Amino acid sequence: MTQLVLGLSAFYHDSAAALVADGVPVAAAQEERFSRRRHDPSFPHEAVGYCLREAGAELGDVAAVAYYEDPALKFRRVLATYAGAAPHGLPSFLDGLPAWLGWKRHATRAVREHLAGPEGRAVPEVVARRHHESHAASAFFASPYPSAAVLCVDGVGEWATTTLWQGVGTRLRHLAELRFPHSLGLLYSAFTYFCGFKVDSGEYKLMGLAPYGTPRFAPLIRERLIDVKPDGSFRLDLRRFEYLRGRVMTGPGFEELFGGPRRLPEGPLTEREFDLAASVQQVTEDVVVRLARTARRLTGEPRLCLAGGVALNCVANGRLLEDAGLTELWVQPAAGDAGGSLGAALAEAHERGAPRPHLGSGHDAMAGALLGPAYSDDEIGAYLDAHGIPYERPGFDGVARQVAGALASGAIVGWFQGRMEFGPRALGSRSILADPRDPGMQSALNLRTKFRESFRPFAPAVLAEDAKDWFDLRQESPYMLIVGRVAAAQRLTAEVPEGVRGLDLLHVPRSTVPAVTHVDGSARVQTVDGRHPRLRELLLAFKERTGCPVLVNTSFNVRGEPIVRTPREAYACFMRTNIDLLALGGFLLRKEEQPPWHEERDWRDGIPMD
Ligand SMILES: [Fe+2]
Numbered sequence: 001m002t003q004l005v006l007g008l009s010a011f012y013h014d015s016a017a018a019l020v021a022d023g024v025p026v027a028a029a030q031e032e033r034f035s036r037r038r039h040d041p042s043f044p045h046e047a048v049g050y051c052l053r054e055a056g057a058e059l060g061d062v063a064a065v066a067y068y069e070d071p072a073l074k075f076r077r078v079l080a081t082y083a084g085a086a087p088h089g090l091p092s093f094l095d096g097l098p099a100w101l102g103w104k105r106h107a108t109r110a111v112r113e114h115l116a117g118p119e120g121r122a123v124p125e126v127v128a129r130r131h132h133e134s135h136a137a138s139a140f141f142a143s144p145y146p147s148a149a150v151l152c153v154d155g156v157g158e159w160a161t162t163t164l165w166q167g168v169g170t171r172l173r174h175l176a177e178l179r180f181p182h183s184l185g186l187l188y189s190a191f192t193y194f195c196g197f198k199v200d201s202g203e204y205k206l207m208g209l210a211p212y213g214t215p216r217f218a219p220l221i222r223e224r225l226i227d228v229k230p231d232g233s234f235r236l237d238l239r240r241f242e243y244l245r246g247r248v249m250t251g252p253g254f255e256e257l258f259g260g261p262r263r264l265p266e267g268p269l270t271e272r273e274f275d276l277a278a279s280v281q282q283v284t285e286d287v288v289v290r291l292a293r294t295a296r297r298l299t300g301e302p303r304l305c306l307a308g309g310v311a312l313n314c315v316a317n318g319r320l321l322e323d324a325g326l327t328e329l330w331v332q333p334a335a336g337d338a339g340g341s342l343g344a345a346l347a348e349a350h351e352r353g354a355p356r357p358h359l360g361s362g363h364d365a366m367a368g369a370l371l372g373p374a375y376s377d378d379e380i381g382a383y384l385d386a387h388g389i390p391y392e393r394p395g396f397d398g399v400a401r402q403v404a405g406a407l408a409s410g411a412i413v414g415w416f417q418g419r420m421e422f423g424p425r426a427l428g429s430r431s432i433l434a435d436p437r438d439p440g441m442q443s444a445l446n447l448r449t450k451f452r453e454s455f456r457p458f459a460p461a462v463l464a465e466d467a468k469d470w471f472d473l474r475q476e477s478p479y480m481l482i483v484g485r486v487a488a489a490q491r492l493t494a495e496v497p498e499g500v501r502g503l504d505l506l507h508v509p510r511s512t513v514p515a516v517t518h519v520d521g522s523a524r525v526q527t528v529d530g531r532h533p534r535l536r537e538l539l540l541a542f543k544e545r546t547g548c549p550v551l552v553n554t555s556f557n558v559r560g561e562p563i564v565r566t567p568r569e570a571y572a573c574f575m576r577t578n579i580d581l582l583a584l585g586g587f588l589l590r591k592e593e594q595p596p597w598h599e600e601r602d603w604r605d606g607i608p609m610d
Contacts, residue, residue: 008344016338023355071106139306269503317482322474369479430564441515450558462526
């Protein structure tokens with residue numbers, strides 16, 4: 001009989017469910033994709049329902065449910081934090097107390113009750129795994145390695161904020177940890193907040209801003225905010241942060257160091273924010289590189305697995321390979337807390353004797369991270385017909401050929417194919433695609449397709465076999481989590497003109513693929529092989545036509561909205577934006593053939609700013 005383990009993350013942010021069958025991840029999805037609430041923290045009813053349907057199973061078939069953190073430990077940390085910060089922390093302590101005394105403290109009981117539902121279904125055993133163990137398990141057990149060092153870095157779970165492990169076979173050995181309130185994730189989030197972005201989602205923006213600045217504050221950060229030891233362990237100077245005391249991340253301690261109050265959300269970006277971003281990025285990279293060297297030394301393993309929110313900071317990952325003496329790096333594509341659901345399930349499954357059957361295949365266990373729901377051409381056709389939506393149906397090969405042609409003539413394409421991605425990146429199943437050679441494309445996509453800030457970079461998808469001709473990468477990067485420089489042969493030698501700074505850098509020609517080249521010449525690359533077969537076929541067709549095996553690949557959504565899941569959501573996003581062409585499986589929809597699009601109210605009203 002198949003051993004099924006259901007993993008859950010819930011009640012904080014990025015709720016998700018994952019199902020593991022005999023040690024193999026078979027389905028995983030974030031609740032936000034169903035509820036349409038970004039980073040939805042509520043119980044992942046829809047994601048659980050999807051995972052069970054995908055496996056043709058019912059709750060009664062599941063051997064165990066694994067929750068991604070230990071609620072009792074987390075409760076003790078929250079209590080101790082507030083007690084330690086009293087009386088300053090009292091207002092936010094009193095705000096949070098009822099919730100903590102109620103369901104949050106008893107999260108596993110809450111899990112049981114949610115799963116039982118009003119009809120009182122029988123619920124399998126519910127167990128809690130440690131938060132960082134869930135991250136470590138998601139990184140190592142799903143990796144292609146029989147043994148490896150494992151590094152997890154995030155904001156905070158229960159107490160741990162940074163952990164080192166050694167994984168061998170189906171076992172994980174805990175080696176070392178750093179504890180709250182000393183947290184690299186919280187340091188990064190403090191700067192995210194100070195620069196006027198939202199904590200727990202704006203960290204990407206800060207990372208995207210870094211190449212526009214110079215790290216002039218890095219020495220000050222090292223001197224006054226974080227004391228980093230040669231082995232990568234660190235202590236924050238907590239007097240300079242507010243997160244122990246109140247509802248905000250930073251206050252006078254930062255204002256005094258960095259020249260006045262924080263930038264207000266949506267306010268103008270100044271050189272200070274660019275330079276703060278560059279500085280905290282440099283400090284973060286230095287710490288992660290030192291930690292990776294320590295992991296290498298403690299375990300003797302030349303291969304490293306990474307997870308935790310900080311692992312999504314792919315710039316640091318690019319430096320890891322270069323500077324930490326690693327032969328290979330594997331980053332869990334759902335490295336944030338959503339991926340904790342999968343890690344908890346894997347940890348529990350292996351403890352109950354499940355093998356790692358993917359070892360020996362040469363690939364990881366993530367199936368290209370395509371673990372979400374798919375829609376067949378029959379389902380897509382039924383939706384289009386029911387709503388009288390005009391389409392052509394050339395079949396997938398025809399779609400790929402026509403889309404390649406349209407992309408080459410400047411079209412922006414909505415690309416909806418196969419199973420949805422698990423994790424924050426679109427990898428060619430729910431993507432918006434464009435021609436990276438077009439110098440105007442980055443700003444067209446940011447301002448008129450995604451309705452987001454003009455500085456934000458786009459990432460390239462490149463045929464795996466051609467990657468080395470276009471990007472300096474030492475290994476594959478199937479999940480768009482490793483940054484490399486655009487290859488010298490593709491770079492333009494234009495010097496940055498004297499005095500050009502900040503956002504004006506965007507207008508300096510950078511490479512033959514400007515839309516995916518960041519202002520510092522770097523790119524966050526997805527190398528595309530047989531794990532993403534439909535994107536691969538399109539890249540082959542685009543290369544045949546243009547000689548360029550690269551496309552812009554960005555997630556299929558607008559700013560503040562979760563990535564689309566269904567054909568209906570894809571169609572709405574297509575009609576609300578300047579996307580020219582929508583490829584839904586074997587169907588092709590052209591904007592100019594669509595009937596006028598009406599909505600009761602401005603759809604943007606319903607989407608909170610991110
Ligand atoms: Fe975490």
